[in-house]
Amino acid sequence: PLHLIRISHSETSTSESSRFTKRRRSEQLANIREILSIGDSEEQLADEIKKVPAEALIKEINFTITVPPEQKLALKSDLCLPWRKLRVMRSQLRKPNSIKNSCVFAVFEGPDLSTNLQIALSRFQEQVSDIQKSHW
Numbered sequence: 099p100l101h102l103i104r105i106s107h108s109e110t111s112t113s114e115s116s117r118f119t120k121r122r123r124s125e126q127l128a129n130i131r132e133i134l135s136i137g138d139s140e141e142q143l144a145d146e147i148k149k150v151p152a153e154a155l156i157k158e159i160n161f162t163i164t165v166p167p168e169q170k171l172a173l174k175s176d177l178c179l180p181w182r183k184l185r186v187m188r189s190q191l192r193k194p195n196s197i198k199n200s201c202v203f204a205v206f207e208g209p210d211l212s213t214n215l216q217i218a219l220s221r222f223q224e225q226v227s228d229i230q231k232s233h234w
Contacts (some may be wrong), residue, residue, distance in 0.1 A: 099134055152208075153217045163205070 099199045104128065112120060128139065143231035147155075165173065175182055219226065 103130060103133070105130075152214075153220070156217050157221065 110119070112123065115123075131142050131146075132139045179187075183186075
């Protein structure tokens with residue numbers, strides 16, 4: 099079947115438009131997505147999001163993970179490290195004395211690819227370079 103849809107002509111870009119205009123445009127896109135996907139708009143939207151580069155999505159998220167003290171002990175025991183080594187690691191975290199003794203961990207859900215590592219490290223690139231340049 100043939101569907102006729104009114105699409106208004108945009109005179110300003112989305113970055114310069116008001117909240118109301120952005121909301122109206124989003125509603126128009128949602129209506130078009132609903133018609134094109136024949137009722138399965140969520141699947142269509144998921145496919146559209148997959149086309150957005152992963153690096154752009156990860157930079158917009160900005161989330162932090164906090165580990166409660168009781169779970170830190172469990173994490174340490176999972177590493178199977180003796181307490182003496184943990185004490186050395188703890189002291190090096192406060193004042194790293196060389197770039198060989200500094201570890202940077204970036205944990206996120208995703209496949210084990212070098213591109214994911216580059217994306218994760220790009221968020222911490224400045225901090226990593228500061229650690230590499232500092233000596234005590």
